[in-house]
Amino acid sequence: MSWNWDHVWDSLPFLLEGFVQVTLLVTVVSSAIAAVLGLLIAIARRTAPAPIAALLTFVVNFIRMTPIVVQLVFAYFAFLALDALTVGILVFGVHYATYMAEVYRAGIDSVPKGQWEATTALSMSRSRTWRAVIMPQAIRATLPALGNYVISMFKDTPFLIAITVADMVSNALEYGGDHFRYVEVIVLAGVLFLIASYPTSLAIRKLEERIAFTT
Amino acid sequence: MPSPHDLDPSTPAIRFEGVEKRFGDNVVLQGLDFEVARGDRVTLIGPSGSGKTTILRLVMTLEEANEGYIFIDGEPLTHTREGGKRVALKERHRNEMRKRIGMVFQQFNLFPNMTVMENLIEAPVHVLGLSKADAVERGRELLARVGLVGKEDAHPSSLSGGQQQRVAIARALAMDPEILLLDEVTSALDPEIVGEVLEILRDVARTTDITMLIVTHEMHFARDVSNRVMMFDGGRVIEQGDPETIFTAPTQERTKSFLSAVLGA
Amino acid sequence: MNDDLSALWAAIPQVLEGMGITVTLTVLGSALAFVVAVVFGLMARSRTLVVRGFARVVIEFFRGTSLVVQLYLFFFVLPQLGWEMSPITAGVLAFGLNYGAYGAEVVRGSIAAVPAGQWEASTALSLSPVHRMRRIIIPQAWALMIPSLNNLLIQLLKGTAIVGFITLFDLTVALDKLRIATDLFFAYGFGLVLYFVLAYILTLGMNALEVRAKHRLGQGESLREALSFRTPDARGSVA
Ligand SMILES: Nc1ncnc2c1ncn2[C@@H]1O[C@H](COP(=O)(O)OP(=O)(O)O)[C@@H](O)[C@H]1O
Ligand SMILES: [Mg+2]
Numbered sequence: 001m002s003w004n005w006d007h008v009w010d011s012l013p014f015l016l017e018g019f020v021q022v023t024l025l026v027t028v029v030s031s032a033i034a035a036v037l038g039l040l041i042a043i044a045r046r047t048a049p050a051p052i053a054a055l056l057t058f059v060v061n062f063i064r065m066t067p068i069v070v071q072l073v074f075a076y077f078a079f080l081a082l083d084a085l086t087v088g089i090l091v092f093g094v095h096y097a098t099y100m101a102e103v104y105r106a107g108i109d110s111v112p113k114g115q116w117e118a119t120t121a122l123s124m125s126r127s128r129t130w131r132a133v134i135m136p137q138a139i140r141a142t143l144p145a146l147g148n149y150v151i152s153m154f155k156d157t158p159f160l161i162a163i164t165v166a167d168m169v170s171n172a173l174e175y176g177g178d179h180f181r182y183v184e185v186i187v188l189a190g191v192l193f194l195i196a197s198y199p200t201s202l203a204i205r206k207l208e209e210r211i212a213f214t215t
Numbered sequence: 216m217p218s219p220h221d222l223d224p225s226t227p228a229i230r231f232e233g234v235e236k237r238f239g240d241n242v243v244l245q246g247l248d249f250e251v252a253r254g255d256r257v258t259l260i261g262p263s264g265s266g267k268t269t270i271l272r273l274v275m276t277l278e279e280a281n282e283g284y285i286f287i288d289g290e291p292l293t294h295t296r297e298g299g300k301r302v303a304l305k306e307r308h309r310n311e312m313r314k315r316i317g318m319v320f321q322q323f324n325l326f327p328n329m330t331v332m333e334n335l336i337e338a339p340v341h342v343l344g345l346s347k348a349d350a351v352e353r354g355r356e357l358l359a360r361v362g363l364v365g366k367e368d369a370h371p372s373s374l375s376g377g378q379q380q381r382v383a384i385a386r387a388l389a390m391d392p393e394i395l396l397l398d399e400v401t402s403a404l405d406p407e408i409v410g411e412v413l414e415i416l417r418d419v420a421r422t423t424d425i426t427m428l429i430v431t432h433e434m435h436f437a438r439d440v441s442n443r444v445m446m447f448d449g450g451r452v453i454e455q456g457d458p459e460t461i462f463t464a465p466t467q468e469r470t471k472s473f474l475s476a477v478l479g480a
Numbered sequence: 481m482n483d484d485l486s487a488l489w490a491a492i493p494q495v496l497e498g499m500g501i502t503v504t505l506t507v508l509g510s511a512l513a514f515v516v517a518v519v520f521g522l523m524a525r526s527r528t529l530v531v532r533g534f535a536r537v538v539i540e541f542f543r544g545t546s547l548v549v550q551l552y553l554f555f556f557v558l559p560q561l562g563w564e565m566s567p568i569t570a571g572v573l574a575f576g577l578n579y580g581a582y583g584a585e586v587v588r589g590s591i592a593a594v595p596a597g598q599w600e601a602s603t604a605l606s607l608s609p610v611h612r613m614r615r616i617i618i619p620q621a622w623a624l625m626i627p628s629l630n631n632l633l634i635q636l637l638k639g640t641a642i643v644g645f646i647t648l649f650d651l652t653v654a655l656d657k658l659r660i661a662t663d664l665f666f667a668y669g670f671g672l673v674l675y676f677v678l679a680y681i682l683t684l685g686m687n688a689l690e691v692r693a694k695h696r697l698g699q700g701e702s703l704r705e706a707l708s709f710r711t712p713d714a715r716g717s718v719a
Contacts, residue, residue, distance in 0.1 A: 062672070065679040065683075066672045066675045066676050066679070067639070067640075067641035067675055069641040070668065070672060070675065073652070073668070074668040078665075155546040155547065156546075156547075159642060162644070169552070172552075173556075176556065181560070182556035182560055183560050186549060186553050186557045187553070190545035191545070197543075198544045201543075275604050276603065277600050277603060277604075314606045317605075320600070322597050324595075324600065327697040328616070328619035341607065341611055341615075342605065342607060342608075370698030387604070
């Protein structure tokens with residue numbers, strides 16, 4: 001069976017539609033949710049009373065160590081009032097927030113103890129300390145790891161097929177089923193992922209080197 | 216390959232001929248010529264960054280010169296001249312050459328995944344082809360020599376810095392090298408244990424005829440052990456002679472100021 | 481709740497069957513991934529451009545093109561090109577190659593992270609490159625790579641939850657059946673805990689490997705000491 005370019009050109013608009021309307025949309029919105037929620041979790045784990053912090057740690061680990069697909073299906077049935085895409089965005093946001101919380105935690109831990117002591121010596125308030133001294137130093141080092149999680153989420157978005165969201169891969173399967181021909185569409189979907197993710201990971205690697213070089 | 220003992224005794228153990236070494240645009244060594252006779256103990260001194268470590272690393276083939284030639288016992292080390300051209304020698308040749316040379320590092324570099332005895336016998340068994348029993352026996356002798364009897368099964372991480380460096384010296388000696396390179400072997404040690412390591416090296420110098428190329432800031436040690444001192448600056452030998460002369464009556468201004476800086480005089 | 485329990489009792493064979501597939505895919509997939517990781521991780525360090533280039537292309541392809549796409553590639557595309565394979569084989573290949581590609585980067589990075597002094601001391605002792613890699617570098621790199629490999633192993637276990645897409649009856653599919661027999665919260669609560677326990681067991685195993693590997697490098701306690709019973713106080717003072 002030989003490669004047929006017609007299938008590529010025929011299916012491309014359909015795949016791109018799924019790519020923009022679902023794959024990219026979910027990646028962007030869920031990343032934003034994960035970045036903010038992850039930060040809140042990391043700070044809460046450092047500042048909340050011990051029992052609450054411990055409970056939070058358990059919940060975070062539980063979400064991290066269980067499959068996002070199962071979480072998607074569970075949330076899909078649990079929140080029938082929401083449409084599948086919204087459920088997907090929320091679950092991706094929460095699931096990846098638990099990864100990003102770990103990244104922030106490592107970043108916060110990497111700020112030398114002397115920095116905390118200096119803010120105490122200067123009688124700075126807790127919130128001022130976090131905002132003006134700790135976070136600016138912590139976040140910089142976390143950027144590459146956060147970026148890698150965004151790429152990872154991007155490549156996980158086809159999991160949404162489990163809750164009937166029509167993303168790029170789902171469209172590829174639909175086209176493939178209609179034409180009894182999967183070769184070109186699946187490869188095309190893979191290539192589109194690669195085109196988007198590879199340059200991004202190269203850029204992150206560059207960023208990583210620059211951060212390592214300037215600190 | 217001729218055994219070194221068949222060689223004309225006047226053949227130098229180490230010979231640098233027009234050696235140039237660059238790191239990017241930074242020319243570290245330029246047109247460097249010198250010889251170390253067999254059995255010589257030569258100490259290299261000079262300010263930090265003058266290229267002393269680089270010279271030892273070139274001899275150990277951890278670095279490669281950009282120009283010029285290095286000879287060990289009259290044989291080319293990494294490059295040879297063929298029809299006026301500089302030709303790189305095969306890895307196999309370099310391997311053979313390396314077996315004659317041992318090195319002790321500033322940071323010891325013991326293998327943490329092996330016990331002390333395993334560190335000592337790894338290369339003798341697998342490179343020289345000694346039987347394990349012979350290698351272990353020799354390892355015991357060497358441990359006794361560096362004052363670490365009973366530490367055979369210890370992990371390097373459980374030893375003090377001074378003990379680790381003594382194991383590293385024993386490990387280098389276990390290969391029975393003709394040439395021993397010592398790069399600031401006491402610089403990473405606490406001042407109070409520098410002496411025990413130097414004492415062992417003095418003993419090695421007294422009881423063997425190993426050619427030694429030494430980089431150190433311990434001027435007393437250099438004076439006791441070496442029969443020649445070479446002062447480096449700007450990638451060149453600016454002055455050399457017997458330790459007595461160099462340390463008491465240097466002729467070059469830069470040698471004088473360097474010595475007064477390190478001796479704190 | 482009682483109804484749920486009896487329904488769960490009735491569904492146990494199905495849950496076990498699903499878990500069997502999940503565990504099979506995890507074990508075979510991670511075994512293949514480990515081999516791929518070591519082979520391509522070493523190839524990616526080769527001094528020969530062709531070897532290194534080939535490794536890079538394979539690694540970037542499997543890292544860059546999404547696990548789900550690869551699963552369909554083995555399930556739909558290869559059969560259309562004449563390579564028939566069972567869904568299990570397709571799953572093992574997809575998981576093994578995808579996570580193996582990530583693992584190759586871990587292997588490569590850990591080898592590069594072994595201090596330069598270890599390489600140089602090996603050279604100074606005239607150890608051959610193969611000998612140096614096998615006896616000096618790999619044992620040290622191994623201790624460095626275990627935490628990252630553990631992460632990948634957990635990712636792989638969780639990743640297997642998509643094999644329902646290619647008609648396999650795994651734990652996740654079994655949970656959907658259980659949901660119909662019981663109710664949503666019971667079934668998925670139960671299922672998530674099962675996955676959590678599996679992941680936890682794998683993590684304990686990997687932690688044990690790490691303790692052992694580090695102990696061999698003379699860092700930290702031996703596995704026996706780490707597993708011995710101690711009061712919380714004693715453990716606190718160890719940490
Ligand atoms: N691997 C390297 N890459 C770049 N520059 C190097 C490297 N090794 C040494 N150099 C440079 O070479 C010069 C000589 O270094 P070195 O031989 O270590 O001096 P010394 O041992 O006399 O202090 C220094 O300027 C140093 O910065
Ligand atoms: Mg130096």
